[in-house]
Amino acid sequence: MTSHYRTRRLAIAALTAVIVVGLAACSTTVPNTTLEPKTEFGRAIDDLWDTLLFWGTIVFILVETFLIYVVIRYRRREGQPAPRHVHGNTTLEIAWTLAPAVILAIIAVPTVKTIFVTQADAPQGSLTVEVIGHQWWWEFRYPQYGVVTANELYLPVGRTANFVLKTQDVLHSFWVPQLGGKRDLITNQTNYLWFTPESTYVWNGVCVEYCGTSHANMRFKTFVVPPDQFEAWTTHQKAGPVFMAAPATTAPAAGAPATQETQPAPQASAPPVQPQTAGSLPTFPAERLPVYAASYNPVPRNLSIGDVTGDPARGAQLYRTAPCIACHVVQGVSAGIVGPNLTHFGSRTSLGAGLFPNDARHVALWIKDSPAMKPGSKMPPFGKSPAMPAGYDDQQLADLAAYLLSLK
Amino acid sequence: MATTVAAPPRYAVPHTKYERGLWSWLATVDHKKIGQLYLYTALAFFLIGGLEALIIRQQLKGPNGTLVSAETYNQLFTMHGTTMIFLVIMPMGAAFFNYLIPLQIGARDVAFPRLNAFSYWVFLLGALFMNAGWLFGAAPDGGWFGYAPLTTRQFSPGLNIDFWLIGLQILGLSSLAAGFNFVTTIINLRAPGMHFMRMPIFTWMSFVTQFLLILAFPIITVAVTFLMLDRFFGTNFYTITAGADPLLWQHLFWLFGHPEVYILILPAFGLVSEVLPVFSRKPLFGYPVMVYSGILIGFLGFGVWAHHMFAVGMGPIADSVFGVTTMLIAIPTGVKIFNWLATMHGGSLRFTTPMLFAVGLIALFTIGGISGIMHSSPPADLQQTDTYFIVAHFHYVLFGGSMMGIFAGTYFFFPKITGRLMDERLGKIHFWLTFVGMNLTFFPMHFAGLNGMPRRIYQYQANQGWDLENLVSTWGAYILTLATLVFVWNFVKSRRSGAVAGRDPWGGATVEWSIPSPPPEYNYAVIPTITSRYPLWDAKSPELTADVPHTPEGEKRTDVSVGGKETHASFKGPSDTRMASEVAHPSAHELGIAMPTATIKPLLASIGLTVMFIGLILKNNANYQSLWLPIILSGVAFFVVSLYAWLLSPLEPEHH
Amino acid sequence: MAADHSHSQTTYDAHGDAHAAEHKHPTWKTYKWVALILFVITVVEVWIYYIPSFVASRAFVPVLLILSAAKFAIVVAFYMHLKYDAKLFRALFVFPLLIGVAVIISLLFLFGQIAVRV
């Protein structure tokens, strides 16, 4: 019945809980933390956060300690004098009306400053990246380079990236926690967001506006690379698919409808590009990705495929007539614009907007039954099944996968 | 004009078939019965909403949870949020409005008893409609604020959103009707001498809440109507191909949505302000300021809605304005917190269960408020919005604020409602489990959010730095489940066999404690004349109110009837061992008090209304191509007929 | 909403006005004058609508707003006898009206604002 002991014990318990979880928060096991910003934008916010946290903590400590004091000090005891009966005290009340006002003023001033700083126009000569949200994947366009890619964002370190945010369908929100605040992708509206990555690394990005069934599976990766690697990467991405280099001449501008800004790859340059970038594709090879940036979601138990090895060449033939071409761009081969651009599919580390490793087995399974791999996926299943006797058999699936993965 | 029964006229005997059994509930127009209906319904939905939360937590206990599918999960969090807000806390508020306001202002019923019944039945049917989606495996899945265009037919072709929209529409009608009713009641049925500044603080906060209701709900009604027309009749309000602006929905929704959150908290504040003085044996510190701060909170509440939209790109000016107006709300709210502390300071605190929950609210709501201020700074919010940091904030204000206040109120007024006390031991267990479980569940969410965990995700990958926080949260939820079961057990048990309370088990200060528990149908045999804010303390222990300005010159101190000895300060258990209901009370009829006649018509009207909406939802179902319109029309007809029957029949038995 | 004392005030005022309403209540004459004024204002509104030069001028919108506000106020004051009735009703109507107008204005600002962002 001595609830003030309880209260004290509780306060201690709560405190330890805070410390435990707090430590967890500060340790290096928080790859998506918002508290170790890697851009000027992120730091502006972080400074503000420190102010907020400081004053918040002050208020918290004042209120709670006074509460605990009162609770302990004024518990009803035997033979305790009858309470004094103040019904109010104007000076006091004015005091604790003004005190918060002052604190809020201290918070408000830097807040407004930061608002105008972070929402100013992006500096000249910054890299423009168009971010287009789709249910449930990301399209990234580099108009200045005529590059179109999906779900993996490349940024040069030290150069301001100015994001132009649009959406194909519903609302989404673009967020790389370590690089700064988020901004929504609003239908019939263009939003802007810019920051300057300060160190080369790979960060996770997510969609943070609920956008339907697979909102949780709308992820992407951000590779911040040295400028030269970035240049190399863009040249490479601009070039036709490596595997299809020769045939690409047949349909030079095929990719155009998908990507207005894309100048079709100058064929001459296509072969030379390749050796130069061959071993050193400016990607983090999947196996060398930090664990948090690797994609290794489990495959649904009921979904499997026999272990057949696919043949890229057969896959290539198959692809030309496959339904895939209705939705996907492979520069010089197919021009569908509904799904992600596959021109350099093989150079990506992950599959399905950051869900699975981009390897033969997963790609084959994905083609077999995408909705099973990713709830609500707009890509229909193509594998042979009771429902779809005409669907591809495991061999064909493997061939297609082999071909797509060969598109470095 | 103090009393109303000068030369009582004689009245016809009320229809007895309405007096007991099921009928007495279906046909009741007694604010006390309706209040209880609200209470039980809300408790039931709290269990359901909690169960949904429990499944959510189980799914998120570890990485890549597979308990439920993505589709189910989206339905779960949508219904959890919608249920907790519209089917738990709002009806809990309504329960206390109904039961307490007439008692506290010394009235015999609300201004429009039949409209009051109508409000409840509409609410109940709307709630069932909203949840009917589960039966068709198509529960709403658009989130509790259903952003367009995701909720348009193009992106949500199923029935899910239809259930949500129409359910919301029906619930809105209920809230509006209740709002008009209580505004009128509080303005017009205060007992003689109860000036506004003598009104019990709970009634004051409810008064403010009613204005928030009648001013905020028309806006959501419009927003929802647009979406309904879009989905059922092909208009373009949110059709993106027609150039619609999705922000229209967001602005209209939050224009309602923010006042809504104060609709959720102000009644809780009111309840706590009733509990603290009684168990501190001190008058409420700074009553007038408490009143003004409540009004100010309600008023400011209309000027901050866009703080839910800092990420949509409103531009620096709008962001700054809404950021600052939002911060301002900390001032009146702070005043409340500090005045509560000052009320306890120097008092003689008795830690009964209601008191524990009241103190719990102060401790926990402050945390939620502070995180609220952290959101209110737009750039900072860009890192917080749509993460678990927000989820932490609103559970601290909603659970740590509203629910704590409601629990305090439930334990405090349970004896008045049932005539029996709730078990103190179980009550304390309930409190400590809740307090610990609540913090274990929601405090780690702050860290999960700051570590970049988005909300509304049914799965997350391991090694994102979120595993520990989520594990702790889920264990917290287990403890909360335990706590809730203890509460339910206590509630059921005490209703049957709790200690008999008598009129005034706590030594209360306001008039509702002067009448038997449970009160007779007419509440007050003689309408009391109110001479101060604490009429009972004036009568029983004047020393407590010596310092309170009251009884202006000219008005003599008439003492209100107070229930005998058991109302003495120190709590030694009730001495009156008989239930009020066992004591023979003169019936309203004998006293010649005119009470409204029980009638089923409000229920019928609400059924007509619902049938109408059922017809609408059938519109897009192939099997009902030819039927939906007739159903709607018959619903309308039924509604209109019942309405006329209701309006043209007198409220009370005719004189003769 | 002021102190204890002034509250008793308002309560009783409401009362007083209620009675007063019977005496001070406007007559047929007032009603007909009001009707005439409303009619005239409406005629003016429509008339200026047909003066292209005026429509083009900057004054057009403000003038229309003022005229209709005047009509609005007259009907509310006389036909809804808010001018004569209990102060309470004035509060119940004017407060929401102000919030409503504020909402309209701020929404228009917000949506205009978004349009000019770059």
Added chain:
Amino acid sequence: MTAIPHTTGHHYTTTGLDHRKIAIWAFIGSECLFFGSLISTYLIYKGRSVVGPFPHEAWTNPATGETFPPILDIPVTSASTFVLLMSSLFMVLAHASVVRGDRKYSKIWLAATALAGATFLGFQAFEFTSFVHEGLTPRTNLFGSSFFILTGFHGAHVTAGVIWLITLLFIDFKRGLRPADAINVDLCALYWHFVDVVWIAIFTLIYLIQ
């Protein structure tokens, strides 16, 4: 007269005002926000329609090449506005007659009010049908949606008012409206005038301002 409550005659009320009159003013206050939202929506979407027809400008469909005149028809609407204004006059006269206990005129003015309201609805029906013929439906564009729903809701309010008036008229014929019933007419009048002032706002904001 507001001091003579009707059904609650023998009940004490704090302010001496009738419950129902307080309630209807609260309702009217609430309606301000309702129509406020509808009007905001119309104004927000003004000029944002991607296809015509438009309220004040002619429009040529680039695809089909057919041209649409400006939709709004000021002369007709001015007429209906005038009718609604007059109905407000009739309403106050009806109320005054009931207060005076003048059975004959109470009936006449109530009928006149209801008739004027019905006429207004007639105008609106005509307006809507002609708009549809000119190619504007609620599904056509943002203007169509926001216009029809705003004015439609106002029309619905007028309809409810007319029904209310007819009910009163019916009672008047059946048992006659006594001065004690003035409150009932008063409530209806308040509602009716409010619907009228809403139209005053709509007429200016939607029809006249281009």
